[in-house]
Amino acid sequence: MDLLNEVDDKFIQELYEETEFSRPAKKTSRASIVWTRWAAIAAAFALIIISSVVLMKYKSAPTVIVPDSSQHLNESMDSSVVYTDDGSPAVILDINPSIEIKINEENDQVSQLVPLNKDAEELLTNVLMTTTKVNDCVDLLLTELSADSYITPTSNSILVTVVNGDEQQAKHLSDLMVNGLQESARKGHMSLSILTQHLPDPVQYGDLAVQNEISVGKAALISSIADNLNATEYDYTRLADMNIQALNQVADYVNTSISRIGNVAGDINKEQLDLIGIASMDLQNALQLAQDISETYAQLVNANPSANDPVNYNRWITMEQNADSEWSLVIRDPNSSQAPVVFGFSGGSSSGRAPNIFEHAWKGFFDFWNAFLPF
Amino acid sequence: MEDQFIVELFFSEPDSALEELRSKYENYCHTIAFNILGNNEDCDECVNDMLLRVWNSIPPNRPENLAAYVGKITRNLALDMLRKTNAERRGGGESQIAFEELGDILHGKNELAQMEDSKEIQEALNRFLGALSKTERGVFMRRYWMMEPVAVIASTYGMSLSKASSMLHRLRQRLKKQLEKDGINL
Structure with a gap:
C-alpha cells in the first residue's frame, strides 16, 4: 500500500507550481534505437565507474567516533570528553553541541568527527557524512545545526578553537574552518558571529573543562572573559552553563581580546x-x-x-x-x-x-x- | 487554461477538454511516469492511460485540484505498470530505490497492519509535511512522491549531492520520530 499517493492535494499542487516540466523526449527512429542500445551499454559502464567513485567517496568519508567506544580519547567523564588527546592539531566547534574535527594536514581533508558532548553525539547521528572536503562537511554540519535550532537569527554564535600545533598551522586550520562556515552561511542566508582562538597547550584548560563537563575551547573562552573582568571570585560554573551565544555577548560587553568575525545577534550598542x-x-x-x-x-x-x-x-x-x-x-x-x-x-x-x-x-x-x- | 475551466469543459466538450488537459499536463505526467518507469515508451502508454481514465471519470467526478488528480492517477498507473514489469524481471528506475529508502518507515508493515493504520499514518504524514519548510517539503515530495533521482533534486535546489542525501536522511528520521510520537508502531 502506497500511502504517499494519498498525501494532501495541496502538497502536490505546491510541487507542480514550483516546477517547470520539460517536453518529453521525442520518439526515436529505428536506426537511432540501435545507436541508443550502444549508448545504453556505454552508459552502463559509465554508471559502474561513477558508482565505484561514489562508493569510494562514501568509504573515505570521515569517521564519526563514538566516544564511549574509543580507546584513544581523553575520556574524563561519563557524559562528555574535552578533546581527543593525540597531540595533533584539530579544530573544535562549540555552539552548544561541541564537535572536534580532525583535518589531515597533507590534503586538508576531514578525517574524523568526534562528538564531545551528548548534543553533538545526537547531532552527528543525523548527519549522513559522505564527504571529506572541509567546506562540504561544514555545510552539512551547519545545515543540521540550523535545522535543530542551535543556530538561529537570534543565536548566531560559533566558537572555533584550534588545539595544538604552531601559529602557522593554527591560522591555516582556523581560516579553513571560518571560510567554510562563511560560505555555508552565505548560501543559507545566515549571519554568523564566529569567535576564533588558538590553544597551543590545551592541557592547561583540561581541569576547568573536566570540572564543568565542557570542551577545552569553551573553558578557554570562559577564562578569557573572566580574566578580562579582573575578577577574583568569578563564578566559573555560571559561565560554563551559558551557551556560546550568551558568552559571545558577554565577551563583547566586557571587551575581551578574543577575535570575532561578524556581529553577535542581540548585541546592544x-x-x-x-x-x-x-x-x-x-x-x-x-x-x-x-x-x-x-x-x-x-x-x-x-x-x-x-x-x-x-x-x-x-x-x-x-x-x-x-x-x-x-x-x-x-x-x-x-x-x-x-x-x-x-x-x-x-x-x-x-x-x-x-x-x-x-x-x-x-x-x-x-x-x-x-x-x-x-x- | 484555468483548471476549473478544463474540468467544466469535460462536461460540455470532452474532446476539447482532453486536448487542453494534454497540453497543460502531459509534460508533468510524463515526468512522474518517467521517474517511476525509466523509459519513454512505457511513459507514453501510461500518459495515454491517464487521459483515458480522466475521460471516463469526469463526469461524474469534478476534481477540485486537477494537478493532484492527474498526478495521482499517473503515479498509480505507473506503479501498477512497474509491478507488472517487476513480476517478469527485476528493475524499475528510481522508484525501487526510493521505496527501499522509505522501507523501514512506511512500507515495512505487513499489509493487514497497514490497512488498520493507514488513515492514521496518512494524517500523521500530512501533519509532518505541513510542518516542514518549503524546501524540505519540496525535497521530500520530489523524492518520495515524484520519485526524482537525488542528483536531480540536488541540482533543482542548488545543493550538493551529499547535502541533499543528508537532508533526506534527516527527514526520514524525523518522520520516523513523528510517527512514533503519534503512537504509530512501526
Missing part, C-alpha cells in the same frame, strides 16, 4: 553599554545583565521578527538624558502615535544597582509591547 556602566559592575551583576539581555532579545524577536532589523532596534530602544543629567531608557513604537514609554533611572553606572532597574525597564518594555500584540 556600545553607547548604551557605557551608560549602563557594565564595565564597572561586579561580575555577578554584569553576568546577570548580559544573560538577561540575551534572553530578552530572543523573546523580543520571537514576538516580532522585524525588531531584529537593526534600524527598528535602534529606533525603538534608545537612551536619553534629561536636564538633570539622569539617564532613561526610552521605548517607542515609531509606527504608533502613542506616547513613548520612559523608564528613568539615575546613576545607571553605579555598581549593583543598574541591573535591577534595567530589569524593570525590560519588563516594562514587554508590558508595553504586549499591548500592541493582537493576541
Whole structure:
C-alpha cells in the first residue's frame, strides 16, 4: 500500500507550481534505437565507474567516533570528553553541541568527527557524512545545526578553537574552518558571529573543562572573559552553563581580546553599554545583565521578527538624558502615535544597582509591547 | 487554461477538454511516469492511460485540484505498470530505490497492519509535511512522491549531492520520530 499517493492535494499542487516540466523526449527512429542500445551499454559502464567513485567517496568519508567506544580519547567523564588527546592539531566547534574535527594536514581533508558532548553525539547521528572536503562537511554540519535550532537569527554564535600545533598551522586550520562556515552561511542566508582562538597547550584548560563537563575551547573562552573582568571570585560554573551565544555577548560587553568575525545577534550598542556602566559592575551583576539581555532579545524577536532589523532596534530602544543629567531608557513604537514609554533611572553606572532597574525597564518594555500584540 | 475551466469543459466538450488537459499536463505526467518507469515508451502508454481514465471519470467526478488528480492517477498507473514489469524481471528506475529508502518507515508493515493504520499514518504524514519548510517539503515530495533521482533534486535546489542525501536522511528520521510520537508502531 502506497500511502504517499494519498498525501494532501495541496502538497502536490505546491510541487507542480514550483516546477517547470520539460517536453518529453521525442520518439526515436529505428536506426537511432540501435545507436541508443550502444549508448545504453556505454552508459552502463559509465554508471559502474561513477558508482565505484561514489562508493569510494562514501568509504573515505570521515569517521564519526563514538566516544564511549574509543580507546584513544581523553575520556574524563561519563557524559562528555574535552578533546581527543593525540597531540595533533584539530579544530573544535562549540555552539552548544561541541564537535572536534580532525583535518589531515597533507590534503586538508576531514578525517574524523568526534562528538564531545551528548548534543553533538545526537547531532552527528543525523548527519549522513559522505564527504571529506572541509567546506562540504561544514555545510552539512551547519545545515543540521540550523535545522535543530542551535543556530538561529537570534543565536548566531560559533566558537572555533584550534588545539595544538604552531601559529602557522593554527591560522591555516582556523581560516579553513571560518571560510567554510562563511560560505555555508552565505548560501543559507545566515549571519554568523564566529569567535576564533588558538590553544597551543590545551592541557592547561583540561581541569576547568573536566570540572564543568565542557570542551577545552569553551573553558578557554570562559577564562578569557573572566580574566578580562579582573575578577577574583568569578563564578566559573555560571559561565560554563551559558551557551556560546550568551558568552559571545558577554565577551563583547566586557571587551575581551578574543577575535570575532561578524556581529553577535542581540548585541546592544556600545553607547548604551557605557551608560549602563557594565564595565564597572561586579561580575555577578554584569553576568546577570548580559544573560538577561540575551534572553530578552530572543523573546523580543520571537514576538516580532522585524525588531531584529537593526534600524527598528535602534529606533525603538534608545537612551536619553534629561536636564538633570539622569539617564532613561526610552521605548517607542515609531509606527504608533502613542506616547513613548520612559523608564528613568539615575546613576545607571553605579555598581549593583543598574541591573535591577534595567530589569524593570525590560519588563516594562514587554508590558508595553504586549499591548500592541493582537493576541 | 484555468483548471476549473478544463474540468467544466469535460462536461460540455470532452474532446476539447482532453486536448487542453494534454497540453497543460502531459509534460508533468510524463515526468512522474518517467521517474517511476525509466523509459519513454512505457511513459507514453501510461500518459495515454491517464487521459483515458480522466475521460471516463469526469463526469461524474469534478476534481477540485486537477494537478493532484492527474498526478495521482499517473503515479498509480505507473506503479501498477512497474509491478507488472517487476513480476517478469527485476528493475524499475528510481522508484525501487526510493521505496527501499522509505522501507523501514512506511512500507515495512505487513499489509493487514497497514490497512488498520493507514488513515492514521496518512494524517500523521500530512501533519509532518505541513510542518516542514518549503524546501524540505519540496525535497521530500520530489523524492518520495515524484520519485526524482537525488542528483536531480540536488541540482533543482542548488545543493550538493551529499547535502541533499543528508537532508533526506534527516527527514526520514524525523518522520520516523513523528510517527512514533503519534503512537504509530512501526
